[in-house]
Amino acid sequence: MSLVNYAAREITCKIVYYGPGRSGKTTNLHYIYGQVPGDRKGQMVSLATQTDRTLFFDFLPLDLGIISGFTTRFQLYTVPGQVYYQTTRRLVLQGADGVVFVADSQARQLDENVESMQDLHANLAEHGVDARTVPLVIQYNKQDLPADLILTVPELEEQLNFRGVPSFAADALHGPGVFETLRAVSEQVLRKLSTGGGG
Numbered sequence: 719m720s721l722v723n724y725a726a727r728e729i730t731c732k733i734v735y736y737g738p739g740r741s742g743k744t745t746n747l748h749y750i751y752g753q754v755p756g757d758r759k760g761q762m763v764s765l766a767t768q769t770d771r772t773l774f775f776d777f778l779p780l781d782l783g784i785i786s787g788f789t790t791r792f793q794l795y796t797v798p799g800q801v802y803y804q805t806t807r808r809l810v811l812q813g814a815d816g817v818v819f820v821a822d823s824q825a826r827q828l829d830e831n832v833e834s835m836q837d838l839h840a841n842l843a844e845h846g847v848d849a850r851t852v853p854l855v856i857q858y859n860k861q862d863l864p865a866d867l868i869l870t871v872p873e874l875e876e877q878l879n880f881r882g883v884p885s886f887a888a889d890a891l892h893g894p895g896v897f898e899t900l901r902a903v904s905e906q907v908l909r910k911l912s913t914g915g916g917g
């Protein structure tokens with residue numbers, strides 16, 4: 719739920735990176751954190767297990783500067799992808815203004831991607847949100863892996879992109895696709911806000 723403070727002319731939006739375990743959600747935030755200048759970001763908070771799996775969530779506040787006269791801030795979150803953390807995922811998703819679905823392009827992860835996409839829609843419904851109205855962008859991550867291990871973008875589109883939302887091939891480890899994805903979801907969120915669809 720975006721917070722709009724008209725008196726202070728400030729907008730704060732929540733973007734949630736969703737997807738199956740090990741698809742690269744935390745890696746996206748690390749890459750963004752590493753690229754954004756110090757005066758544009760707050761401290762990144764990661765709550766992870768010793769083996770780097772997200773335990774609760776990651777959090778990264780970003781300052782986008784002034785847009786249409788409003789100081790605009792985005793708060794990026796990741797959910798823990800492991801099936802076990804269903805309750806946490808639902809909590810972190812609550813109040814999201816936009817969602818990035820990070821898919822793992824590896825062929826053997828196809829079922830996990832499909833399940834996670836269904837899980838996303840079930841959890842949005844649980845919050846009483848019509849999934850078709852939530853700004854959503856899909857990222858096909860790990861496209862840097864050898865071609866025999868991964869599905870092509872058209873193959874992934876057919877399995878995952880029923881709404882025909884914007885989608886991007888990515889290699890979150892090295893950067894390609896990371897900011898394209900963030901920009902696309904940001905634009906959708908701000909467009910929805912400016913047309914009065916924000917809550």
Ligand SMILES: Nc1nc2c(ncn2[C@@H]2O[C@H](COP(=O)(O)OP(=O)(O)OP(=O)(O)O)[C@@H](O)[C@H]2O)c(=O)[nH]1
Binds near residue numbers: 746773796
């Ligand atoms: N080759 C390659 N590896 C990646 C890419 N993105 C992430 N990885 C690796 O995949 C593993 C999992 O990445 P994470 O970012 O921790 O995955 P996650 O989605 O946050 O996982 P959970 O927190 O368990 O849900 C790590 O070893 C990353 O280095 C990518 O684009 N290409």
Ligand SMILES: [Mg+2]
Binds near residue numbers: 744772798799
């Ligand atoms: Mg993680």
